[in-house]
Every structure is written in C-alpha cells, then in structure tokens.
Amino acid sequence: MAEPMLAASGLIKRFGGLIATDNVSIDVRPGEIHALIGPNGAGKTTLVSQLTGNMQPDTGTIHFAGRDITHLPMHARVRLGLARSFQITSVLREFTALDNVALAVQAHAGHSFRFLADVRRDESLRGPARRGLEEVGLAARADTPAANLSHGEQRQLEIAMALAGDPRMLLLDEPMAGMGVEESQRMIGFLQGLKDRRGMLLIEHDMDAVFQLADRITVLVYGRAIASGTPAEIRANAEVRQAYLGEGDA
Amino acid sequence: MSLIASLRTPRGLITALLLLVLAVLPLLTQAFDQRYLLSIGTRIVIWAIAAISLNMILGYGGMVSFGHAVFFGIGGYAVGILSHHGVASGFVQWPVAIVAATLWAALVGALSLRTRGLYFIMITLAFAQLVFYVGGGLEAYGADDGLNISRSRFPGLIDMRDKASFYWLCFALLCGTLWFCSRFANARFGLVIRGAKSNELRMMALGFPVFRYRLAAFTLSGAFGGLAGILLANEGAYISPAMMSWVKSGDLIVIVVLGGMGTLFGPLYGTIAFFVLEESLKPLLDLLRKGWGEYWQIVFGPMLVLIALYARGGIDSLFGRRHG
Numbered sequence: 001m002a003e004p005m006l007a008a009s010g011l012i013k014r015f016g017g018l019i020a021t022d023n024v025s026i027d028v029r030p031g032e033i034h035a036l037i038g039p040n041g042a043g044k045t046t047l048v049s050q051l052t053g054n055m056q057p058d059t060g061t062i063h064f065a066g067r068d069i070t071h072l073p074m075h076a077r078v079r080l081g082l083a084r085s086f087q088i089t090s091v092l093r094e095f096t097a098l099d100n101v102a103l104a105v106q107a108h109a110g111h112s113f114r115f116l117a118d119v120r121r122d123e124s125l126r127g128p129a130r131r132g133l134e135e136v137g138l139a140a141r142a143d144t145p146a147a148n149l150s151h152g153e154q155r156q157l158e159i160a161m162a163l164a165g166d167p168r169m170l171l172l173d174e175p176m177a178g179m180g181v182e183e184s185q186r187m188i189g190f191l192q193g194l195k196d197r198r199g200m201l202l203i204e205h206d207m208d209a210v211f212q213l214a215d216r217i218t219v220l221v222y223g224r225a226i227a228s229g230t231p232a233e234i235r236a237n238a239e240v241r242q243a244y245l246g247e248g249d250a
Numbered sequence: 251m252s253l254i255a256s257l258r259t260p261r262g263l264i265t266a267l268l269l270l271v272l273a274v275l276p277l278l279t280q281a282f283d284q285r286y287l288l289s290i291g292t293r294i295v296i297w298a299i300a301a302i303s304l305n306m307i308l309g310y311g312g313m314v315s316f317g318h319a320v321f322f323g324i325g326g327y328a329v330g331i332l333s334h335h336g337v338a339s340g341f342v343q344w345p346v347a348i349v350a351a352t353l354w355a356a357l358v359g360a361l362s363l364r365t366r367g368l369y370f371i372m373i374t375l376a377f378a379q380l381v382f383y384v385g386g387g388l389e390a391y392g393a394d395d396g397l398n399i400s401r402s403r404f405p406g407l408i409d410m411r412d413k414a415s416f417y418w419l420c421f422a423l424l425c426g427t428l429w430f431c432s433r434f435a436n437a438r439f440g441l442v443i444r445g446a447k448s449n450e451l452r453m454m455a456l457g458f459p460v461f462r463y464r465l466a467a468f469t470l471s472g473a474f475g476g477l478a479g480i481l482l483a484n485e486g487a488y489i490s491p492a493m494m495s496w497v498k499s500g501d502l503i504v505i506v507v508l509g510g511m512g513t514l515f516g517p518l519y520g521t522i523a524f525f526v527l528e529e530s531l532k533p534l535l536d537l538l539r540k541g542w543g544e545y546w547q548i549v550f551g552p553m554l555v556l557i558a559l560y561a562r563g564g565i566d567s568l569f570g571r572r573h574g
Contacts, residue, residue: 052455078457086455092448103445107457112438113466115430119441165457 002029004063005199006082006169011050011060013043013223020046021057022223028169028199033191035202035210038220039243044203045087047220048171051201052084053077065168078107083167085158087174087203093147097138097157100146102129104164128164136160136190152183159190170200176209188212211235219243261569265515268522272421276414288413289485294525295420296481299427301505301517303474308503309512310435311467312447313363316371317378318502321472323385323494324351325479330489331391333399340402340410347480348473354381355472359465378499385491396490399483410484420481424518427474432514434470443467444512508557510566519565527553 004027013021020043028034036044049055051062053074062070064082072080092100102125106112109125119125133139136156141149146157155175162170175191176184188209191200195213204210210217211231218228219240227237234240257266271278272295279288300322307313328347337343362373386394401410410416434440442463446453453460483489492498501524509520527550536543561567 054451054455073459074454075457075459078455084455086452090449090452090455092445092452094448095445099441103441103453104456106438106441107453112442112458112463114438115440116433116437118433118436119438120436122438161456 002031004028005030006051006062006064006201008051008062009060011047011057011062013046013050013055013057019223021050023060024220024223024225025060026201026218026225026228028201030168030199031196032215033195033200033202033213035204035214035217036220037204037207037210037217042220043223044220045173046223048084048173048201048203051171052082075107078165078167081165081168082171083162083165083169084171085155085162085173085175087177089151089154089158091146091149091154091157091161094145096143096145097133097149097153098126098129098142100157101132101160101164102126104161105129105132108165132160132164133157135163137186152179155179155183155187159187163194168198170194170198172200172202172204174203174205176204176206184209259570261515261566264569268515268518269425272424275421276417280414285413288417290525290529292413292417292420292485293482294521295417295424296478296485297502297505297525298518298521299420299424299481300475300478301502301509301521302424302427302431303471303478304502305506305511305513305517306431306434306471306474307443307464307467308506309510309516310440310447311443311464313464313468314371314503315362315374315468315471315499316496316503317358317374317376317499318471318475319494319496319498320378320381321351321355321475321494322479322482322498323381323489323491324354325476325481326483326489326493327385327391327479328476329402329480329483330397330399333402334391334397338400338403340404343402344480348476351476351479352469352473355475356465356469359468359472363461363464363468375496375499378494379496382491382494382496385494392490394491396488396492398488401484401487402480416484420485423477423481427477428514428518435514439463439466504554508554508564510564513563513566516564516566523565 007027009025011021011024024047038044046055050057053072061068064077064080067080069077069080092103102119105125105128130139130142133142136159138153138156138160141153146154149157159175176187179187184206191213202213214231216229217231217234218225219234221243226243227234227240257263275291276288279285300318304315304318307315325347328350329343332343332346358374358377362370365373391397404410408415408419442453442458446460446464450460482493505520505524506517508523509518510516528546531546531549532543535546557564
C-alpha cells in the first residue's frame with residue numbers, strides 16, 4: 001500500500017468547552033478517495049479547516065507529501081499541491097467564469113507582482129483556464145459573470161478553480177451540495193476520472209455518491225472518528241448504523 | 251476596448267472632452283482672463299492624483315484608509331523642510347519626498363493591514379493623526395501656522411513659478427497616474443487586489459499570500475499620495491499640518507465614493523464635482539444671505555446622501571454601464 005500523501009494525527013480542536021475535533025487521525029493515499037461522513041455538526045468542516053490551514057489545531061500534527069505543514073499558512077499549503085473546494089460556493093462573483101479560473105492558474109504561475117501587462121491577453125493564463133473550464137464542462141459559460149451562473153455551474157467552477165494548479169490532493173467539501181440528480185451523477189463521473197491522478201478527501205452528505213466513489217470511509221460523530229474502513233465494512237458497522245445511517249439522514 | 255471604440259460610448263466621449271478641457275485649461279483661463287480658475291484647476295488636478303492613489307486601495311482593494319491625506323503632508327513637508335534648509339533642487343527634494351511617503355506607507359500598511367473593517371479605518375486614522383500632531387509640533391517649521399517655502403527648482407527644465415507650466419506638469423503627472431492605474435487594475439497584481447476585495451478567503455485558498463499584495467498596494471498608493479503632496483506644497487508655496495488633517499482624508503474618501511469606487515476616471519470626476527460644488531455653492535449661498543457660504547456643506551451633505559442612495563457607482567455610473 002502506498003504511503004499516505006496527507007496524514008493528520010491526533011488532531012484536537014476546542015471551542016470553549018466544546019470539543020469540535022476529538023483526537024482525530026486521518027490519512028489519504030495517492031489515487032485514493034477517502035470520504036468523511038457524519039451527521040450535521042459532527043465537525044467535518046472544522047476538521048477540513050485544520051487541514052487547509054484556515055484553523056490551527058490545539059494539538060496534533062499534519063503532514064503532507066512528507067512535510068510537516070501543521071503551522072503553514074493556507075496559501076503555502078495550496079502551493080504545495082493541497083487544494084480545496086468550499087462547502088458554501090466561494091467564487092469571485094463579479095469576475096467571469098474564465099477570469100475565476102485564470103486567477104486560480106495565476107496563483108500557481110509564480111509571483112503576481114506584475115503591474116502593467118493585461119491579464120486578459122495573457123495566453124499563459126487564459127489557455128490553461130479555458131482548458132480547465134472545458135474539463136468541467138463549463139466552456140460555453142466562460143464569459144458569464146460567476147454571479148450569473150446556476151448553482152450547479154458554480155459548483156463546477158469551484159472544482160475547475162481547485163484543479164487549476166494541478167494539485168496532488170483535493171479536499172472537496174460537499175461538492176454535490178444543492179445539485180440535482182443529473183448534475184450529481186455527472187460530478188460523480190467526473191471525480192472518478194480525476195482519481196487516478198490525485199488523492200481526494202471527500203466530505204459529502206449524498207450517501208449514494210459516497211458509496212459509489214469512496215475507497216475508504218471515516219465516520220465522524222461529535223468530533224470523534226467512530227469508524228474507518230472500506231464501504232462494505234462501514235455499511236456493516238453496528239455503531240455507525242446506530243449513530244448515523246440508521247437516523248435516515250441519508 | 252480600443253481608444254477609438256471607447257470614444258463612441260457616452261462615458262468615453264465625456265471623459266475625452268473633460269481631458270481635452272483640462273489639457274488646454276491654462277489657455278482658456280488666459281483667454282477669459284480668469285487666473286483664479288487656473289489655481290483651482292491646478293488643485294483639482296493635484297487632488298485627483300491623490301484620489302486616484304486612494305482609489306487604488308479603497309476602490310480596487312476594499313481597504314478603507316482614513317488617513318490618506320497624511321501623504322499630502324509627508325510629501326509636502328519633505329519638500330518644505332529641504333527647501334527651508336536651502337536644498338532647492340527638485341531632483342533631490344522629489345525623490346526624498348517619494349521615498350519618505352513610500353516608507354511611511356509600508357510601515358503603516360504592515361501594521362494596519364493585519365486588521366479588518368472598522369479597526370483598519372481607526373488605525374490608519376490614528377497613524378495619520380500622529381503625523382498631523384508631529385507636524386503641528388515642529389516649531390522650527392512653523393508648527394500649526396505652517397511655513398512659506400520656495401518652490402522646487404528644476405533648472406533648465408521647467409519654471410515652477412510659472413502658473414501655466416506648473417499646471418501642465420501637474421496635468422502630465424495626472425495622465426501618468428491614470429495610465430498606471432489603468433494598467434495596474436487589469437494586470438496580475440490588480441486582479442489579486444480586486445479578487446481579495448471580492449473574497450479574501452477564496453484568494454488565500456487559491457494560493458495567494460494576500461497580505462503581501464495588499465501591503466504592496468498600500469505602499470504604492472502612498473507613493474502616489476506623496477507625489478500629490480509634493481505638488482500641493484509647490485502649488486501654494488506653503489506647507490502646514492492642515493494639509494494632512496483628518497478632514498482632508500475624509501474629503502478624499504468622499505471624492506472617491508462620489509466619483510465611483512474602483513473605476514478609472516471616477517476619482518477625477520469626483521474631484522471635479524467636489525471642487526466645482528464647493529466653489530459654486532459658497533457664492534450661491536452667500537448671495538442668498540451674506541455669510542451662509544461658509545455652510546456650503548449643509549447642501550453638499552444631502553447631495554452625498556442622494557448619491558449614496560441612488561447612484562451607488564457614483565458619478566461614473568451615471569454615464570452608463572461599464573465594460574471590463
């Protein structure tokens with residue numbers, strides 16, 4: 001089995017008296033989709049925030065590609081190849097879809113202390129951005145302001161932005177949130193196609209998607225990882241069934 | 251959009267006419283024998299440079315700096331103090347003034363940009379007030395009363411005492427500032443600044459060290475503000491702490507908002523509107539009743555409220571939709 005690319009161990013995060021992350025260890029191997037599930041309020045987003053550098057864990061360490069990144073700021077982690085998409089769609093609303101992806105490309109194209117040349121004529125940014133939009137099926141909407149895209153299209157744009165730097169690992173925070181059945185199926189197919197090239201940590205409420213995509217699943221309840229294993233093992237796990245699947249939340 | 255194509259839009263046409271009038275203003279004021287108007291025109295051009303520099307951070311970057319007039323002061327005092335000690339050459343004064351403004355901007359930016367929202371406004375104001383009071387305490391340089399200075403000398407190049415030459419110098423620098431702003435806003439750097447205004451977290455998650463770019467923008471903005479200060483000191487041959495009072499900082503914000511935040515020409519429109527209203531409301535109110543002119547802002551204030559309520563893009567938005 002390949003070495004984990006992303007490995008967090010012993011993460012603890014407290015907010016006052018509440019333990020949002022309670023001694024969680026989780027890892028993702030290259031070419032693997034590791035899904036993180038759990039009821040609302042289980043601390044999934046808090047955990048991802050610590051992995052991306054948006055929050056600092058109180059204790060515990062995070063390693064990525066052999067480096068200790070526990071104290072690296074968010075932008076430095078992205079530069080190392082750890083990209084994320086947001087649960088709540090987070091695109092630059094007043095910029096066009098193409099501009100959004102081009103900015104994502106720019107983030108990985110050296111420094112941006114360039115004051116004179118027009119970015120919109122910079123093929124080294126526009127070209128890869130156009131291909132990125134094509135890849136997620138948004139090519140026709142390139143010149144539409146992101147604010148005018150449908151919800152599903154904005155989710156696709158999110159993915160295109162996350163993929164722009166050709167990251168080695170993706171943290172996907174509910175990529176299918178708010179999508180229709182058809183859109184979801186397309187996204188599932190798309191993510192399956194990506195998986196050979198990079199590892200993914202997938203947070204998702206849509207259980208069909210999780211069981212279709214995941215190689216491993218970790219179940220988070222009240223900040224604790226109560227189970228971790230293959231989809232079949234998770235399905236069979238009594239504690240999980242009681243705590244989560246049995247609730248009919250899915 | 252090409253220059254020619256932009257002339258076909260109302261905005262392009264108005265802007266072109268405006269620039270044309272500004273370009274020949276000394277000829278017009280001479281032809282109609284209105285020297286006083288040239289002095290106002292010069293101040294408009296200088297203030298427009300300051301407003302454009304504030305717009306770089308406020309309009310494009312969403313950084314509400316409430317201390318931008320401090321760069322009037324730093325640019326002006328650098329020129330004035332050197333001039334007072336016999337260093338008359340603009341070749342020395344101007345670089346020193348720009349470097350001083352740039353360094354101060356870098357320092358203030360490095361500290362204030364760690365905060366957000368109201369705290370940022372307060373910290374930039376506090377730093378500006380600090381310099382304001384230091385200026386007022388400089389007994390050797392006239393303290394609160396200020397100091398008469400001689401204008402910068404550029405031997406063989408330009409005579410700064412000639413009103414028309416000085417005006418054209420200011421106008422050329424305004425054009426240069428506009429040119430830079432038009433490039434910067436659409437270059438990689440400008441996109442990062444504008445993106446961070448729109449969604450800071452997203453920009454960090456894309457891999458941009460946002461703080462660094464904001465600091466660079468703040469510093470750049472201070473450098474152009476310092477340039478405006480140099481010109482302002484030369485315009486009146488006079489420096490005083492009043493040129494960097496918080497009221498002036500407020501005026502600059504009003505000008506940018508009035509003209510249209512984050513637009514290229516908005517700050518220029520705003521400056522012209524501000525000065526024209528000030529100069530025309532005063533005598534109008536004085537006509538109604540002697541002494542009322544002093545309270546011109548009672549009329550100006552409600553006009554600002556109307557702009558804020560009904561023309562959120564400022565004057566710029568009255569000229570139709572923007573492209574790009």
